[in-house]
Amino acid sequence: MEYVSTRGSAQENGSALDFEGATLAGLAPDGGLFLPSEWPQFSADEIAAMAGLSYVELATRVITPFVGDCLSENEVRALCDQAYGRFSHAAVTPLKQLDEQQWLLELFHGPTLAFKDVALQLLGLLFEKFLSRREDHLTIVGATSGDTGSAAIDAVAGREKIDIFMLHPKGRVSDVQRRQMTTVRAPNVHNIAIEGSFDDAQAMVKRMFRDVAMTSRFHISAVNSINWARLVAQVVYYFASAVQLGAPHRKVAFSVPTGNFGDVFAGYVAAKMGLPIEQLIVATNINDILHRALSSGDYSAGTVTPTAAPSMDIQVSSNFERLLFDVGGRDGQALAAQMHGFEETKAMQLTNAQREGASGLFTSTRCDPDEMSRAMRWACEASGELIDPHTAIGLHAARSTAIDPAIPIITLATAHPAKFPDAVERATGLRPSLPARVGDLFSREESYTELPGDYDAVAKFVESYATPVA
């Protein structure tokens, strides 16, 4: 399996990468994102035969075609076994019924209580496996407003050949989120509380990726959702849940709380591989650039308004570029020009081909804070379920989209309600408690370094703890 860049250059100079290369690189050298040169296919019989498989077995079937010759099927199975063995539910991603048509797919049974664990637990193991074959060492540098940082730290803590430096804005992440990062004690984990906002922290990370003094000494890498291997891991639960509800003989729809468009793009990949999906509902909050793009073709970034669903508070959706490439005829040159225009003006218009290509499968809904709270109350009244603010936005979208009542709609439950106890309590009057397995979070010792909002101080800190590559 070969990987090409959405901006064209990888295929042009004949240097397409394999799965290992795409995983370790993250971003393509031309600034584009990697996609496989063609979509692996499953026949209806092969999908029918997935019924009743364990999550690990199903993951092995779905992931192996993307890996090509980089790993054997047995190696993929062993990695999935290790990654998903750490989940607290034997079904890994259990499905729950809310009413005749509405279902919840619980993706939050991993170590840090958000769906990002599903992808990052596997990515951490893939990094370690691939690095162990090379004389190489990764220095992961990231900025987090909460969920990604904790999931990434948990996934790489204690792994050889990887150091992780995670910046969070001091005093601006929740206590649960901070403790999920700072109580992980491993020599390769470095938490940095930075003076300033998330955007300030993010700007320092971006500067480090361009700082030749740093990039020439260290193999600096990222773990954000542009990494193709993360998306591959997410394709699995679309198959797992659809097959449980009768695929391939019966279609299903999905509603996906969306920020960077990674999770819902994995649903698109599942459809491309042959899974009969009726519709993918892109659920956004009031930061609705994707809703505007899908409903009117206007992809223009405004300023971010903070909400109770912080992981969806974004104005630029990096993975949307993958969809535009695939539905727009896979013309990397044209897309590179379109994306450069967007980077300059923060606005662009989708082409007719892109709009028509997306409208076949995608629809979108924007959810305001009142609608979010109502969806939390409805879930609680209809079935006694407490759901988090992100999931509530997905559920609102699912319930307000007209879909044939014979077709089940699966809302992806992306975070455990106890990660956002205040918002849940405000809407329902009930305060969700942390699951027993993380219950000692508040008695564990924290460790982090406080640094001023100054790039040189951060660079100096990374330099003194990271491992240089030859």
Ligand SMILES: *Cc1c(COP(=O)(O)O)cnc(C)c1O
């Ligand atoms: C990251 C995240 C999302 C958004 O997922 P994308 O892949 O960025 O679209 C939604 N909900 C929660 C809880 C998240 O952590």
